[in-house]
Amino acid sequence: MRDFFLTDEDRAFRAEIRGFMERELAPRLDRIEGAEDWDAQLEICRALGEAGYLKVMFRDLYAGSLSAPGLTHAVIVSEEAARLNYAFETTIATALSCAYPLHAHATAEIRERFLLEILEGRAVGSICMTEPNVGSDSAGMETRIRFDESTREWVIDGFKRYISNASKADVYIVWGITDPDVAPQKGMSAIAVPAGTPGLGFPRTYDFMGRRGCVVGEVTLDGVRVPEANLLGAVGGGFRIMLGAFNFERVILGGSGLGVARSAFEIAKAHAESRSAFGRKLGSKQLIWDMIAQMSWRIDASELLTHRAAKMYDAGIDGKELMREASQAKLVATETAVFCADRAVQILGGDGVTRQYGRAEQIYRDARALPIVGGTSEMCKYLIAAREMPSIKPDL
CATH class of the missing domain: 1.20.140.10 (Butyryl-CoA Dehydrogenase, subunit A, domain 3)
Known part of the structure; x- marks a missing residue:
């Protein structure tokens, strides 16, 4: 018997999601893989959001039929999307990976501005960790974040690469070092950066052997300034x-x-x-x-x-x-x-x-x-x- 850990409710949810993907994703496969049509992905994201499926990770926001929504159901959404097209699954997984820290650590102001927009399919998020010398080893992170007391703003300088949804996202969660004098694990912070912020740039989009249709590229931060409230969690808690x-x-x-x-x-x-x-x-x-x-x-x-x-x-x-x-x-x-x-x-x-x-x-x-x-x-x-x-x- 497969899906040993799933309940009957979980299995019913899988059948529901599979039907959704067959209706919404399957007809757009050629546009995503062949034409690399970003609008096709946005159309499905909006449909997912309108149906409430992007909220299954967040019990305080979810209003669907599941009695105990959670990561189990987000995994099912991911699986059923990837079964048809991994490029599209990358887009929604990245958006959820952005929503996760926003929900858990953002100020009320930032949550209100971005979280529901992402979960209702009206916006897309991105997470910015990887750098030329930083992949799995975050200790070498070179992006720097300082606080300008005179303007009460965070100032960010750095370069990120292999960033999913780069240039397409509405908000970017950026990790950087706020205290270079301590171990990176204690001196790292995370900041929400809205699209369109001066100094935020996207010099290049990568051309991959696979995952045609998803957008992955580089992000530059040149003196990017965001308000004090954009910090996620505490300073040094990144x-x-x-x-x-x-x-x-x-x-x-x-x-x-x-x-x-x-x-x-x-x-x-x-x-x-x-x-x-x-x-x-x-x-x-x-x-x-x-x-x-x-x-x-x-x-x-x-x-x-x-x-x-x-x-x-x-x-x-x-x-x-x-x-x-x-x-x-x-x-x-x-x-x-x-x-x-x-x-x-x-x-x-x-x-x-x-x-x-x-x-x-x-x-x-x-x-x-x-x-x-x-x-x-x-x-x-x-x-x-x-x-x-x-x-x-x-x-x-």
């Missing part, structure tokens, strides 16, 4: 906010990986059951059986780990207590997506690498980003081992 955001993001990425893996698996099974070779169905060959079996157990393992982490979060477990489980979910599900995409292409043969014969080659291109974004597989392994052996300091 690292703690980042840890919570990472847990959230990694569990969501577990859902992304599941959706991509399931899509590849469905394509591989259908081909193995319909294609004949040497007088018998392709699926009857021992080596094909092996591939199908490996895809199957990896998907189930990914599902169990991802839903476990989501249920733990919904039970109130977060921070370091969720770090291992969130990392396991992200690691296994995203690696499974790559494995299943690769095996699907192999099973389809020539059809698997040809755009004219279905989505296998697109899924293969899309999947490869999953073990990198949101913390690499190597970083996830480090976090898992760090929880298992807390007395050992690893040699990174």
Whole structure:
């Protein structure tokens, strides 16, 4: 039995979301993948927001039929979106990753200005962490944030790259160092920067091998000034906010990986059951059986780990207590997506690498980003081992 951790209510919600994605996302797939039409993505975001699906993470704002909405249901939304198009899922996952710290740490003024706009699909958010010398290791962050006492404003200078929704977002959550004289984990802060703020620039958008249609690029901050109220949480509290955001993001990425893996698996099974070779169905060959079996157990393992982490979060477990489980979910599900995409292409043969014969080659291109974004597989392994052996300091 699949979806072991889900309740009947969760399963009904999955069926509801799948129907929504078939109605709203499926007809726009060619516009997103082929034309890289950003408006197509915005149309679906608005529909998601109007239906209330972007609020499932926030029980105080959600007004739908679920009795206990939470991360479990955000994961289901992510999975069902990624099953059809991982590029679109990247857009909404980034918006939710922006909404998460806004909801938990923003002042009432900033929450009122941006949070509902994002959750109702009328705006898009972005999170700005990565820099040329900062990926998984946040200790090297070079962006600087200082407070101007004369104007009561935060002044930000820095450069961020690989930022999803760059140039398209309505608000950017920017991490930087407010106190360079202490350890980065104690001197880091997070600031909300509205689009259109003077000094905020977008010099380049990246051209990726996959995820066609989502927008990822660079963000420059040259003397950017925002009001005092735009600080999230306390001064020096940015690292703690980042840890919570990472847990959230990694569990969501577990859902992304599941959706991509399931899509590849469905394509591989259908081909193995319909294609004949040497007088018998392709699926009857021992080596094909092996591939199908490996895809199957990896998907189930990914599902169990991802839903476990989501249920733990919904039970109130977060921070370091969720770090291992969130990392396991992200690691296994995203690696499974790559494995299943690769095996699907192999099973389809020539059809698997040809755009004219279905989505296998697109899924293969899309999947490869999953073990990198949101913390690499190597970083996830480090976090898992760090929880298992807390007395050992690893040699990174």
